[in-house]
Amino acid sequence: MKKIKERPHAVMFPYPLQGHVIPFVNLALKLASNGFTITFINTDSVHHQISRSRGLHLDHDVFLESRQHGLDIRYATLTDGFPLAFDRSLHHDQFFEGIMHVFPAHVDDLLARITTLDPTINTIIADTFYVWPSSLARKYNLLNVSFFTEPALVITSYYHVHLLKENRHFASSAGNRSDAIEYIPGVKSIATADLPSYLQEEGDLNTTVHRIIDRCFKDAKKADFMLCNTVEAFEQDTIAALRQIQPFYAIGPVFDKNRISTSLWAESDCAAWLDSKPRGSVLYISFGSYAHTSKHVIEEVANGLLLSGVHFIWVLRPDIVSSEHPEVLPVGFERRVEGSGLIVPWCDQIEVISHPSVGGFLTHCGWNSILESIKCGVPLICYPLLTDQFTNRKLVVDDLKIGINLCDKKSTPTRKGVAERVNYLMRSQEIRQQIKEVGKILVDAMGVDGSSVVNFNQFVEDLTTKIAAIKGSLVKDD
Numbered sequence: 001m002k003k004i005k006e007r008p009h010a011v012m013f014p015y016p017l018q019g020h021v022i023p024f025v026n027l028a029l030k031l032a033s034n035g036f037t038i039t040f041i042n043t044d045s046v047h048h049q050i051s052r053s054r055g056l057h058l059d060h061d062v063f064l065e066s067r068q069h070g071l072d073i074r075y076a077t078l079t080d081g082f083p084l085a086f087d088r089s090l091h092h093d094q095f096f097e098g099i100m101h102v103f104p105a106h107v108d109d110l111l112a113r114i115t116t117l118d119p120t121i122n123t124i125i126a127d128t129f130y131v132w133p134s135s136l137a138r139k140y141n142l143l144n145v146s147f148f149t150e151p152a153l154v155i156t157s158y159y160h161v162h163l164l165k166e167n168r169h170f171a172s173s174a175g176n177r178s179d180a181i182e183y184i185p186g187v188k189s190i191a192t193a194d195l196p197s198y199l200q201e202e203g204d205l206n207t208t209v210h211r212i213i214d215r216c217f218k219d220a221k222k223a224d225f226m227l228c229n230t231v232e233a234f235e236q237d238t239i240a241a242l243r244q245i246q247p248f249y250a251i252g253p254v255f256d257k258n259r260i261s262t263s264l265w266a267e268s269d270c271a272a273w274l275d276s277k278p279r280g281s282v283l284y285i286s287f288g289s290y291a292h293t294s295k296h297v298i299e300e301v302a303n304g305l306l307l308s309g310v311h312f313i314w315v316l317r318p319d320i321v322s323s324e325h326p327e328v329l330p331v332g333f334e335r336r337v338e339g340s341g342l343i344v345p346w347c348d349q350i351e352v353i354s355h356p357s358v359g360g361f362l363t364h365c366g367w368n369s370i371l372e373s374i375k376c377g378v379p380l381i382c383y384p385l386l387t388d389q390f391t392n393r394k395l396v397v398d399d400l401k402i403g404i405n406l407c408d409k410k411s412t413p414t415r416k417g418v419a420e421r422v423n424y425l426m427r428s429q430e431i432r433q434q435i436k437e438v439g440k441i442l443v444d445a446m447g448v449d450g451s452s453v454v455n456f457n458q459f460v461e462d463l464t465t466k467i468a469a470i471k472g473s474l475v476k477d478d
């Protein structure tokens with residue numbers, strides 16, 4: 001008799017937001033390329049948006065081509081509890097209440113169905129921001145893997161909220177301290193203004209998002225394995241400290257050669273426009289897929305760009321201020337920048353920033369954007385808007401030194417300041433050199449014997465061993 005290892009079959013649940021779907025899809029491809037069977041679940045709403053953005057029929061399958069290339073990735077969709085026409089961006093809190101309270105019941109139903117139909121399922125890989133993975137994993141006797149799509153510094157901030165409270169850096173009725181935080185394991189020092197936004201708020205701490213965060217990180221600490229889309233060398237001490245809490249694997253960035261487009265919006269083609277511009281002359285501007293900002297900020301950035309005189313591509317989502325107010329640019333702006341500036345609702349970001357004409361990236365500091373920019377060697381100007389973006393900014397500007405701030409923390413950009421900062425960044429050889437070097441570290445991590453590859457392989461081995469321990473079937477030797 002000998003013990004055989006069961007093949008991992010993971011059901012994957014990305015959070016229904018663009019910035020989470022992208023790394024989840026890449027992780028699915030990576031796992032399937034390493035012998036996993038994957039059942040990938042998108043919400044109906046995300047699926048519908050992906051199909052619509054690419055003009056595809058609704059019953060298309062995101063992974064069809066991957067299967068034709070021999071990967072065992074199955075694809076299914078599931079309701080998030082709201083009708084397709086519901087405006088999730090406009091009704092943010094209502095949507096997230098549903099994700100917290102209604103969606104888990106649908107996941108439960110789905111797991112009941114598919115684990116009965118297919119007993120080879122042995123693992124759940126869910127986004128860390130879900131509140132239900134460990135309890136549903138236990139119910140269906142599945143291993144639970146949490147995938148965190150943001151840096152380790154962010155997860156450790158959330159994991160140590162109790163310390164922040166004890167030390168009066170957060171939520172203290174006796175008054176909140178504003179000096180640096182120097183007691184989070186593996187974090188030498190972090191300013192309160194660099195914590196995730198939800199950990200620096202004054203006032204109501206019982207918002208929808210606070211309640212999600214309160215529950216999901218307690219749940220995540222219990223996960224059997226934690227995967228993180230970061231690079232070991234970027235956050236060595238933080239990661240070492242997190243390994244004391246649970247098996248923790250820095251496997252980022254989970255880019256995949258065979259990119260699958262899971263864009264939620266139709267993409268404008270910027271290639272011809274970029275081809276017509278000199279090397280390194282174009283500033284790329286995007287505030288990501290999710291965050292909102294004010295009309296005032298948009299106006300200051302617009303006027304700052306005019307003053308700076310640089311070429312730019314600006315991704316301006318129609319709902320950047322609110323889906324009810326799509327007109328946000330100063331009157332006549334588009335006419336005034338004709339030829340030097342291109343404004344698009346959405347684009348293929350990697351394609352744009354890997355173009356040689358692009359020389360800088362004004363970003364809201366979403367973690368995917370930062371990783372992509374490091375990979376492409378494009379220096380950053382940071383204007384974080386919410387959630388982990390403040391913490392990511394610290395990594396970019398203070399730790400890795402691959403970018404600058406658009407304005408002082410907690411202040412609003414002015415047109416003059418924008419022009420100065422933009423011109424400074426576009427001319428700085430020092431930052432350009434530094435991001436190239438950090439880019440080498442990132443590429444090395446993804447290469448043969450690189451830390452992310454080693455960590456990924458270790459995860460696969462540890463998971464397979466644990467599956468065998470739990471489900472381990474005994475079979476006769478041949």
Ligand SMILES: *[C@@H]1O[C@H](CO)[C@@H](O)[C@H](O)[C@H]1NC(C)=O
Pocket residue numbers: 134135137138141142143144222223224470
């Ligand atoms: C995660 O899954 C494993 C395997 O079913 C289980 O033993 C463990 O208790 C789960 N973790 C939690 C917190 O439920």
Ligand SMILES: *[C@@H]1O[C@H](CO)[C@@H](O)[C@H](O)[C@H]1NC(C)=O
Pocket residue numbers: 170171172173174175176200201202203204205
């Ligand atoms: C400290 O901050 C919390 C929110 O984090 C707030 O509820 C509380 O009132 C603040 N304490 C004081 C004394 O201002």
Ligand SMILES: *[C@@H]1O[C@H](CO)[C@@H](O)[C@H](O)[C@H]1NC(C)=O
Pocket residue numbers: 206
């Ligand atoms: C927080 O909000 C929820 C939902 O609105 C409510 O049920 C709960 O009682 C509140 N908790 C506190 C401590 O105020």
